[in-house]
Amino acid sequence: MARIFYDEDAVLSILDGSTVGIIGYGNQGRAWAMNLRDSGVQVIVGNVRDSYWDRAVADGFHVYGISEAVERSDIVCILIPDEVQKTVYRSQVEPYMKSNGMIVFAHGFSIRYGLINPRRDVDVALLAPRMIGVGVRKLYESGYGAPAFVAVKQDATGVAWPKILALAKALGFTRAGVIESSFEEETELDLFTEQAVMPIIISTFLKAYEILVSRGYSVEAVLTELIASGELIEVFRQVCKLGLMSQLILHSKTSQYGQLSRIGRYIDRIHEPMVRSLEEIASGVFSEEWVREQELGYLNFRRLLEEALSLQIEKDSEDLRRRLRIPYDML
Ligand code: NDP
Secondary structure, rough: OOOEEEEEEEHHHHHOOOOOEEEEEOOHHHHHHHHHHHHHHHHHEEOOOOHHHHHHHHHOOEEEOHHHHHHHOOOEEEOHHHHHHHHHHHHHHHHHOOOOEEEEOOOOOOHOOOOOOOOOEEEEEEEEEEEOOHHHHHHHHOOOOOOOOEEEOOOOOHHHHHHHHHHHHHHOOHOOOOOEEEEEHHHHHHHHHHHHHHHHHHHHHHHHHHHHHHHHOOHHHHHHHHHHHHHHHHHHHHHHHHHOHHHHHOOHHHHHHHHHHHHHHHHHHHHHHHHHHHHHHHHHHHHHHHHHHHHHHOOOHHHHHHHHHOHHHHHHHHHHHHHHHOOOHHH
């Protein structure tokens, strides 16, 4: 059974006298910097000199170039996109890391696939929130926290665990619970959700839209039923709160029977493609493909994105959103 760490398992004062460098002031970086500061941790930001830099200054942080921020930090949090981590790490992080410092990742990709091999004299840890940056901040401000995965890959100092748990506490993550994991597990689960679970959900909507509209159901009714009403947001909220199956009691008996009696028609058909995606992830086939894609200037990625955004369902959804008066911000 995986261990789960809470506030009472972490001692914040371990961070006393340490400076935490937030490298990258984007989605996660801004939320981390603000939560740490509000928890009384000494934080600086390292960024390229551009609009993110200006934002960090406006938010009241001391901002430096990346290598200088690393040099000034005892704990370095790598919060730049995974695709650029290898290059930035080599030139602007590794040569400037303090001996006995700690490097923290918010996602395991670079370490899991060997794109970064940290020096032997630093602690290497993972603190991967299961929440977008805005949510990490919002939950903290409301007195709650996002759950996260935690792992230590390299314990050079012998105190990597108490240090990373203290950081998790300062970020608010131990308020919810921080699950002991590994760089391998976190990365593979994250990629599996992206490459198996989400494609099945998206394909379901695409196929449903195609079949229903081609059989004469109105675009407005189909999209409202499937997406635009926001009903599914509420269903998934109840899935989180009550459980995948237990939330069924909130639906009519017709709905419950319809769902339960038809699941079997689909479930076995998704087994094979799901396992195939997992094997591509675990064997490194996907990561090699993705690195190659980056080297080729995102040629296929750009084409796929362009095709996806120009689908009829996107145009129809946008039209419908304009015609319906739904307060999406309140959902
Ligand atoms: P962002 O895309 O928001 O990062 C933007 C920041 O990275 C900016 O400060 C930007 O600086 C900097 N940056 C981008 N390119 C470069 C570069 N070539 N050199 C130097 N700095 C660069 O990242 P996220 O916050 O989304 O992700 C950060 C980490 O957190 C990743 O490992 C990600 O997997 C992980 N994570 C993200 C989650 C999310 O919700 N987004 C959830 C959980 C984990 P500038 O543009 O000013 O150059």
